[in-house]
Amino acid sequence: MQSPRVKATGRAEGRSTVLSRRNFIALAGLAVTGATAGALIWRFQPAPDHDQPRLSVAEAFASAGSGQITLVDIRTPREWRSTGVPVGSIQIDMRRDDFTEALSVALQGDRSAPVALICARGVRSARMVRQLAEAGFSQIIDVPEGMLGSRAGPGWIAGNLPVARWQG
Structure with a gap:
């Protein structure tokens, strides 16, 4: 041929x-x-710098479990469905137009209550920590490792911390 x-x-x-x-x-x-x-x-994208406190994923898990902080997973529903959510966290999608109001409701109106933010790799949580501090939340804490790991550490999942199926 x-x-x-x-x-x-x-x-x-x-x-x-x-x-x-x-x-x-x-x-x-x-x-x-x-x-x-x-x-x-x-x-390995660097997270925005801020002067707010930071917690490792293990510290965030222990603090949320003991009631010292409110742990908020700010990722998207798609991410929650994909990997599950940190045990002891509440989920509020950071893309919501009413994110600060939803967070305030979750904190029962107490903007001075300690709240830690976790995302996938610490970039979005760092951005939101800065925004919420500017919005009048006084005890905003970053969990820079995130769920999947970053320069700050291996992350929630690789750290073998408990994950629950998202019930959304």
């Missing part, structure tokens, strides 16, 4: 434009490499 003739356009006569196996493998390799690089960049 003869191979199709290739026109000057680079397409074989009588064939639609399709990727060759070699080109497909090369593109797939680039996609995987790009996704891996993107995940690594995201994982």
Whole structure:
């Protein structure tokens, strides 16, 4: 069987434009490499700096369990469904337009109550810690390891801390 003739356009006569196996493998390799690089960049993205207190995930778990803090998971419902939620936490999606009001309700109106924020990798919690401090919450604490780990440490899940299925 003869191979199709290739026109000057680079397409074989009588064939639609399709990727060759070699080109497909090369593109797939680039996609995987790009996704891996993107995940690594995201994982090690520095969290915004702030001057609020920080807790390790183990400290946050112990403090929430003893009632010393309210632990708030600020991730999205999709993330809660995917990994579960930290035992002892409440969930308030940080994207809510009424996030500060919802947090205030959860704290029974006491903006001086100690509250610790956890997200996936500590970037969003650091941002929200700053915003909530500016909004008048006086004891906002960051859990910079997050659920999945960051530069601050391995995270809630890798730390083998208890996770509950999200009931949403």
